[in-house]
Amino acid sequence: MPEHRTGAAAAGGGASPARRPVLAALAPVRSRLIGLAVLLAVRISVGVAVPALLAAAVGAVLDGTDVRGPAALLAAALVVGGLCEAAAGPLAFSANATGTHRLRMLTVRHLLALGPRSPHAVGEVVTQVVQSAPMAAGLPARAAESAISLLGSVAALAALWWTNWQAGLTFTLAMPLTVLIARRFMSEAGRAQENYLTAQSRIADGLVAALAGVRTIRAAGTLATETERVLEPLPELSAAGRTMWRTQRDVVWRLGLLLPLTDVLVLAVAGLAVARDDLSPAGLLAVSGYLALASGMVDQIDALLGIAQARAGARRLSEVFRHDPPTGGTGSVMPADGAVRLRGITVRHAGEAVLDRLDLDLPAGAAVALVGRTGAGKSVLAGLLGRLIDPDEGEVAIGGVPVRDLPLDRLRSLVVHAFERPELYGRTVHEAISFGRPGVGREDVVRAARAAQADRFVRRLPAGYDTPLDETPMSGGERQRLGLARALLRPALVHVLDDATSGLDTATEAEVSRSVTGLLAGRTRLVVAHRAATAARCDLVAWLDGGRIRAFGPHDLLWADPDYRAVFGPAGATGSLTGPDPMKKETKEEERCRVEHR
Incomplete structure (x- = not known):
C-alpha cells in the first residue's frame, strides 16, 4: 500500500x-x-x-x-x-x-x-x-x-x-x-x-x-x-x-x-x-x-x-x-443507484500484485457472488467498495460517482460490510446489533435479527436483547448472525457480505440467504462465497483468478467448467455439488449468455 x-x-x-x-x-x-x-x-x-x-x-x-x-x-x-x-x-x-x-x-x-x-x-x-x-x-x-x-x-x-x-x-x-x-x-x-x-x-x-x-x-x-x-x-x-x-x-x-x-x-x-x-x-x-x-x-x-x-x-x-488514514472526498453529487464499477484496479502487497488491472461491473440491485481459490484476493476486492483499503491504481465508482469523491460518513452509509469473524461492541445484544445507529428502535433490531436467523437464539437468552454482551456465550455461527444482523439494519445501496455465513450449517445458510434476499431486494450485494450453494443462489458470479476476473456470469453456466468447480474443493471438482447437467443441450438464451473466458 x-x-x-x-x-x-x-x-x-x-x-x-x-x-x-x-x-x-x-x-x-x-x-x-x-x-x-x-x-x-x-x-x-x-x-x-x-x-x-x-x-x-x-x-x-x-x-x-x-x-x-x-x-x-x-x-x-x-x-x-x-x-x-x-x-x-x-x-x-x-x-x-x-x-x-x-x-x-x-x-x-x-x-x-x-x-x-x-x-x-x-x-x-x-x-x-x-x-x-x-x-x-x-x-x-x-x-x-x-x-x-x-x-x-x-x-x-x-x-x-x-x-x-x-x-x-x-x-x-x-x-x-x-x-x-x-x-x-x-x-x-x-x-x-x-x-x-x-x-x-x-x-x-x-x-x-x-x-x-x-x-x-x-x-x-x-x-x-x-x-x-x-x-x-x-x-x-x-x-x-x-x-x-x-x-x-x-x-x-x-x-x-x-x-x-x-x-x-x-x-x-x-x-x-x-x-x-x-x-x-x-x-x-x-x-x-x-x-x-x-x-x-x-x-x-x-x-x-x-x-x-x-x-x-x-x-x-x-x-x-x-501511515495516512483515508481522507474523504468533498463531492456533493450522490450516487443515483447501487451499480458498482471497478476499472483498472491494481492492489500490491509486499511487491506482488494481489489484484492486477482488474475490471468488474456489478449491476444495480443484483446479487453477485465473488468466488476464487484461497488467497485469490476476494476480501481485498470486497474491501475496495467501502474504502477499507484503497487501490494502488484504478478507480472504484458507485452509481457513477468515484468513491474517493464521497465524504467518508456518506460512503459508510452507502456501503455496509458484514464479515466472516465479526467483532461485537456494546453493552447488550441490542446495542451490538444497533452499533453505529444508536437511535434505532427495538422493532427494527428484531427485524434484522430475524432476517439473519438470530432472533430465536437471542430470545432464549436470560434477558433477550437486553442480555449483557459479556454474559452471552456464543458460537462462531451465532456471532456471525449477529454481525450479519448489524449489517442488515443499516439501509445502504450496496451490501458486502465477506463470507458472512461461512460459520452456518447448510440449512441455516439457506434460510439466511432467503431472508436476506427478501430484506435486501433491490440493493446491490457482493457476496464472498466459498460454497457452491451460496454462489448458486446469487444472480451472477464473478470468478477471481490470477488477480483478474476470469469469468462473469450465472453460476449454472460457469459450473460446466471443471476449473470453476475445482474452486469449491474436492466435492466441486468431482461435480457432486448441485449444478447444471453438462450433457443438457443449451437453449439459445443460455448460449447467448455463455461466459467469455479471459
Missing part, C-alpha cells in the same frame, strides 16, 4: 517526525507548560541570585555592617525558590498525565482510522499505547526543565566570570570534555532505549498471537515450543537493558571523576585569588555557589536519561503516524 504523510504529521509543519505527534498532544496542556516554564524560570533566576545574596550577607557580617537588609533579601529569595519548586512538581505531573491521555487518544484514533491499512502488529501497538505514549508525553516538560536549567547554568557561568575571571576560565576549559561525554551518553542511551522498546513489542506481539491460538497450542502439546517462540527476543531485551545500564555506569564514573576535579581546580584558582586579595572571602563563597549552578548543565544524569527515553518513545510513537 502506498504510504503518505498523516494529517497529524502535516500539522507539525517542519517539525521532525519524532516530534509531530508530541506537538499535536500539546494543545490541551500548552497553558500548563507555559506556567511550568515560568515557575522554572523564576526558580532558576532565584538560584542564580542566591550566591550573590549569600555573599552580600556574609560580607556584611565580616565587615560588621547592618546585615538585616541582605539577610531579608536572601530569605525572600529562598522562600520564592521553595514555593516555585513546590508548585512546579504537581504542574509537571499534571501536564504529563494530560499529555499521556491525549497522546494515547490520538494514537488509538489514528490506528482505528487506519483500519486494515495498519502495518503494525497488535503487540507492537499495545506497547506503543501503553509505554511509548507516557514516555513521549514527558518530553515537553523534561525538555523545558533541561532548557531552563541550561540557561541558568549559562547565567551562573557568566556570573562566575564576572566574580573572578580566572575561575570562570578554568571551568570553561574543562567544559568541552564534559559536554562530549554527556552528548555521547544521550546518543547511546537513546539507541539502547529504542532497541529495548522494539524487543518488548516483539514479545508482546508473540504473546498476543499465542493467546489467540491457546486452544490449538494446548491441543497440539506445543506449549514449550510456543513459550520459546514468544520469548525469543528476550536476549535482545536483556542486551538492550544491559547496554542502557552500562552506558549510564560509564558516564557516571567519568563525570564523577571529571566534575569534582573541575570543582577542585576552580576553587583552587579562586583560593589563590583570595590569597592575592584579588577576591574577598565572601566572593569565594559566591564562586562556590556559581560553580555548583554552572556544573548543573551536565551534572543531571537522571534528567539526561529521562530525555533520551522520552525521545526514544516519541520516535517509536511517530512510526504509527507515518
Whole structure:
C-alpha cells in the first residue's frame, strides 16, 4: 500500500517526525507548560541570585555592617525558590498525565482510522499505547526543565566570570570534555532505549498471537515450543537493558571523576585569588555557589536519561503516524443507484500484485457472488467498495460517482460490510446489533435479527436483547448472525457480505440467504462465497483468478467448467455439488449468455 504523510504529521509543519505527534498532544496542556516554564524560570533566576545574596550577607557580617537588609533579601529569595519548586512538581505531573491521555487518544484514533491499512502488529501497538505514549508525553516538560536549567547554568557561568575571571576560565576549559561525554551518553542511551522498546513489542506481539491460538497450542502439546517462540527476543531485551545500564555506569564514573576535579581546580584558582586579595572571602563563597549552578548543565544524569527515553518513545510513537488514514472526498453529487464499477484496479502487497488491472461491473440491485481459490484476493476486492483499503491504481465508482469523491460518513452509509469473524461492541445484544445507529428502535433490531436467523437464539437468552454482551456465550455461527444482523439494519445501496455465513450449517445458510434476499431486494450485494450453494443462489458470479476476473456470469453456466468447480474443493471438482447437467443441450438464451473466458 502506498504510504503518505498523516494529517497529524502535516500539522507539525517542519517539525521532525519524532516530534509531530508530541506537538499535536500539546494543545490541551500548552497553558500548563507555559506556567511550568515560568515557575522554572523564576526558580532558576532565584538560584542564580542566591550566591550573590549569600555573599552580600556574609560580607556584611565580616565587615560588621547592618546585615538585616541582605539577610531579608536572601530569605525572600529562598522562600520564592521553595514555593516555585513546590508548585512546579504537581504542574509537571499534571501536564504529563494530560499529555499521556491525549497522546494515547490520538494514537488509538489514528490506528482505528487506519483500519486494515495498519502495518503494525497488535503487540507492537499495545506497547506503543501503553509505554511509548507516557514516555513521549514527558518530553515537553523534561525538555523545558533541561532548557531552563541550561540557561541558568549559562547565567551562573557568566556570573562566575564576572566574580573572578580566572575561575570562570578554568571551568570553561574543562567544559568541552564534559559536554562530549554527556552528548555521547544521550546518543547511546537513546539507541539502547529504542532497541529495548522494539524487543518488548516483539514479545508482546508473540504473546498476543499465542493467546489467540491457546486452544490449538494446548491441543497440539506445543506449549514449550510456543513459550520459546514468544520469548525469543528476550536476549535482545536483556542486551538492550544491559547496554542502557552500562552506558549510564560509564558516564557516571567519568563525570564523577571529571566534575569534582573541575570543582577542585576552580576553587583552587579562586583560593589563590583570595590569597592575592584579588577576591574577598565572601566572593569565594559566591564562586562556590556559581560553580555548583554552572556544573548543573551536565551534572543531571537522571534528567539526561529521562530525555533520551522520552525521545526514544516519541520516535517509536511517530512510526504509527507515518501511515495516512483515508481522507474523504468533498463531492456533493450522490450516487443515483447501487451499480458498482471497478476499472483498472491494481492492489500490491509486499511487491506482488494481489489484484492486477482488474475490471468488474456489478449491476444495480443484483446479487453477485465473488468466488476464487484461497488467497485469490476476494476480501481485498470486497474491501475496495467501502474504502477499507484503497487501490494502488484504478478507480472504484458507485452509481457513477468515484468513491474517493464521497465524504467518508456518506460512503459508510452507502456501503455496509458484514464479515466472516465479526467483532461485537456494546453493552447488550441490542446495542451490538444497533452499533453505529444508536437511535434505532427495538422493532427494527428484531427485524434484522430475524432476517439473519438470530432472533430465536437471542430470545432464549436470560434477558433477550437486553442480555449483557459479556454474559452471552456464543458460537462462531451465532456471532456471525449477529454481525450479519448489524449489517442488515443499516439501509445502504450496496451490501458486502465477506463470507458472512461461512460459520452456518447448510440449512441455516439457506434460510439466511432467503431472508436476506427478501430484506435486501433491490440493493446491490457482493457476496464472498466459498460454497457452491451460496454462489448458486446469487444472480451472477464473478470468478477471481490470477488477480483478474476470469469469468462473469450465472453460476449454472460457469459450473460446466471443471476449473470453476475445482474452486469449491474436492466435492466441486468431482461435480457432486448441485449444478447444471453438462450433457443438457443449451437453449439459445443460455448460449447467448455463455461466459467469455479471459
